[in-house]
Amino acid sequence: MARLNFYFVFTFFALLFLASCKDPHEFRIDPAFADYLQRFENEGAIRGTNLTPQTSGLIMEFATLKDSTAGLTHYETPIRIEIDKTYWNAIANSAGADLMKEDLIFHELGHGLLGRPHLNTTLSNNDWKSILCGGNKVNNRPWNINFRGVRRKYYLDELFNENTAEPAFASLTLPVDTTGFAVDYQKTFDNTSQAMWLDQSSSQLNITLDNGRLRFISTVNSNFLVFAQLQTPISINTDFSYELTFQYPTLSNSNQFGIIFGHGTGGTTDPTEYFTISNTQKMQMGNRSWYSFYTELTKSSILTGGVNKLKVFKIGTFLYYFINNVYCYMSEIEATNSINEAGLMVPPLSTIWIDNFKISHKGALLAPPVSKTNQQITTTIQKVDNFIPNNVFNK
Ligand SMILES: [Zn+2]
Numbered sequence: 001m002a003r004l005n006f007y008f009v010f011t012f013f014a015l016l017f018l019a020s021c022k023d024p025h026e027f028r029i030d031p032a033f034a035d036y037l038q039r040f041e042n043e044g045a046i047r048g049t050n051l052t053p054q055t056s057g058l059i060m061e062f063a064t065l066k067d068s069t070a071g072l073t074h075y076e077t078p079i080r081i082e083i084d085k086t087y088w089n090a091i092a093n094s095a096g097a098d099l100m101k102e103d104l105i106f107h108e109l110g111h112g113l114l115g116r117p118h119l120n121t122t123l124s125n126n127d128w129k130s131i132l133c134g135g136n137k138v139n140n141r142p143w144n145i146n147f148r149g150v151r152r153k154y155y156l157d158e159l160f161n162e163n164t165a166e167p168a169f170a171s172l173t174l175p176v177d178t179t180g181f182a183v184d185y186q187k188t189f190d191n192t193s194q195a196m197w198l199d200q201s202s203s204q205l206n207i208t209l210d211n212g213r214l215r216f217i218s219t220v221n222s223n224f225l226v227f228a229q230l231q232t233p234i235s236i237n238t239d240f241s242y243e244l245t246f247q248y249p250t251l252s253n254s255n256q257f258g259i260i261f262g263h264g265t266g267g268t269t270d271p272t273e274y275f276t277i278s279n280t281q282k283m284q285m286g287n288r289s290w291y292s293f294y295t296e297l298t299k300s301s302i303l304t305g306g307v308n309k310l311k312v313f314k315i316g317t318f319l320y321y322f323i324n325n326v327y328c329y330m331s332e333i334e335a336t337n338s339i340n341e342a343g344l345m346v347p348p349l350s351t352i353w354i355d356n357f358k359i360s361h362k363g364a365l366l367a368p369p370v371s372k373t374n375q376q377i378t379t380t381i382q383k384v385d386n387f388i389p390n391n392v393f394n395k
Contacts, residue, residue, distance in 0.1 A: 026057050028060075030062055036102055065082060079113065107134065125171070127146060144292055176318075176320060184361055186357065186358045189209060204219055229379065239362035244356065246258070247352070256387070279304045280304070286388065
């Protein structure tokens, strides 16, 4: 017994000795993170925050983290940051991987080098206020943050200065003129000549006209991407709008449904833009080439179980999102090719009605035969097991 005690005490002091010998200025960075650390230092320097982790110490290493955690900062000396290897590799395969990695590393460095805690408040448009969002969930909101385009500059400003003023993109006052759009494609679904997709009906997705609307009944546990191919693609330089009316009376679930559009090649990872809502008043937007949706917003303009008109304007390099004619959000368009298809996403095991398919462009109505109104539109339907399967991990 005494012998055991001796070894215990010896081991204890040996460990204490080793711990006290640990270099408090150790600087050890996995090469995968070096560029992001350098960017962080550069962005800080631009904003008057000079950091010297090379001399003051910092450890950044890969780890296997639990509970859907992407990154973890340990307040040790020196600061030690762990990044989940599996998550890092998962996001690496998507468009926007560099921005997602930057967001993750900057978040952890915000904890570690700037001493900032989590901040889970929101801007006027319901965007997260800070890339330091994380930790304890707020109303079960996913941690997805729209860290792209004009938002990146704001989020970096806010990272180094919490008192940064609310940015223009967060205003709910529409900043552009949406008048002067002429209709190119229109379907009212009042009769078979005013319908599309009827010929795509199947045992898995039954499609019928129903009192001036088109009804989809899905009998399978998958999403359906329902596309109309535009005979004359819309140039990506043209300002356009796309709208569709939905009714999804299933009140008891949080399924997302909504519009999709972009440049389709028939592939399963086409850079298709999407704008979806749910009966729980959640709005998501994004592009399928990305790992996940940009962010999830709560929008009171969504009528639970009722008729909801989704409309998106592409003006310049931005998309402006409307729900029932209420301006909700703006964000950069990701698609860079001409828009050659538009349609909808039908949720799993659902019955959903649509109406008033309309695509317009900015400018005068094109005279026949250039006018595309009522032109024949070909259609395709793609069954996908997971439309947007991923949520961004906590950090
Ligand atoms: Zn955090």
